Amino acid sequence: MKPFQNISVYLGVEENNVIKEQHPMQETLDQRLTERNIKPTAVRLLVLKAFMAQEAAIGLADLENRFDHADKTTLYRTLKTFEEHKLIHSIDDGTGALKYALCQETCDCTPEDLHVHFLCTVCNKTFCLNDTPIPQINLPTDFSLDSVNMVVKGLCSDCR
């Protein structure tokens, strides 16, 4: 595979040769990246588009499958860059592979932005339950709380 960073060609491969100017979504993608101080390269636009196109969280392997023409490392670093700039957050749902989901516009990845995640045991999709804050718990005395990871397993609405 030859490196190829030209945006329209990259997008063309994905989008049946519809080039940049014909993408109405393009501006919002661009904007979403630049808002978070991420330079909008071809791969990054594609990855962001993937995130915006589906509700379920996305793992590195998913991206590898979806973008045959992009390298694993590049996709990996794209995820890291997105995470650093708080465009996405990582989710450890216990399946052994990290997944990522878009942060909400207002998100700053502070403890208040933490929320419950849901893993469907049938379709293996993972969802952010953004409206389900993590409940308070009582720790033993002399233990102090920093952060909480809460993953609920069950059946999603499609699988039940």
Next chain:
Amino acid sequence: MKPFQNISVYLGVEENNVIKEQHPMQETLDQRLTERNIKPTAVRLLVLKAFMAQEAAIGLADLENRFDHADKTTLYRTLKTFEEHKLIHSIDDGTGALKYALCQETCDCTPEDLHVHFLCTVCNKTFCLNDTPIPQINLPTDFSLDSVNMVVKGLCSDCR
């Protein structure tokens, strides 16, 4: 390393050549294993003893370090056997390596036996909060709940 299953020698290595008959703890270890239908071999007794000697959860790597003379695979399978027979349960605290902790005597690893786990961000020890049941949460409609993994990070009583 030569395989060696003789219990007293194994225990001797660990216990400065105090042999089986001189262990007051021996019977309770034996008992705890046979209660769960696990044949009390040398390695198993040692591993169980390790679990009973400390409160914090134990990972495979810990066992490898503690028992130079025992093979990784054997220790791995010992953990699996213990888990299958519900003598211990596994804890995924997000550190990348599974840890294990003794089940309570009454434990049957049913959803009711689930509890919160605590990972200290300083000493990296993980504890069962057996007295901290996992709080109820409200799922979106059409989602059904199966199980929950809840890991709290913070400072333990020794590290604060």
Next chain:
DNA sequence: GCACTTTTGCAACCCGGTTGCATAGGCTCC
């Protein structure tokens, strides 16, 4: 065009976990 920075590709590595297979240990039955 040229020099410089950033992004991408490729290969190799790391680590925790897991498997296949051979051997040793211990147990039963005679």
Next chain:
DNA sequence: GGAGCCTATGCAACCGGGTTGCAAAAGTGC
């Protein structure tokens, strides 16, 4: 106490997800 059997152990190799080092390509400013 030996033959046969089942289990536990050891060893080596593998696997998958993640990560790093380094070189080439692409983008940027002049």
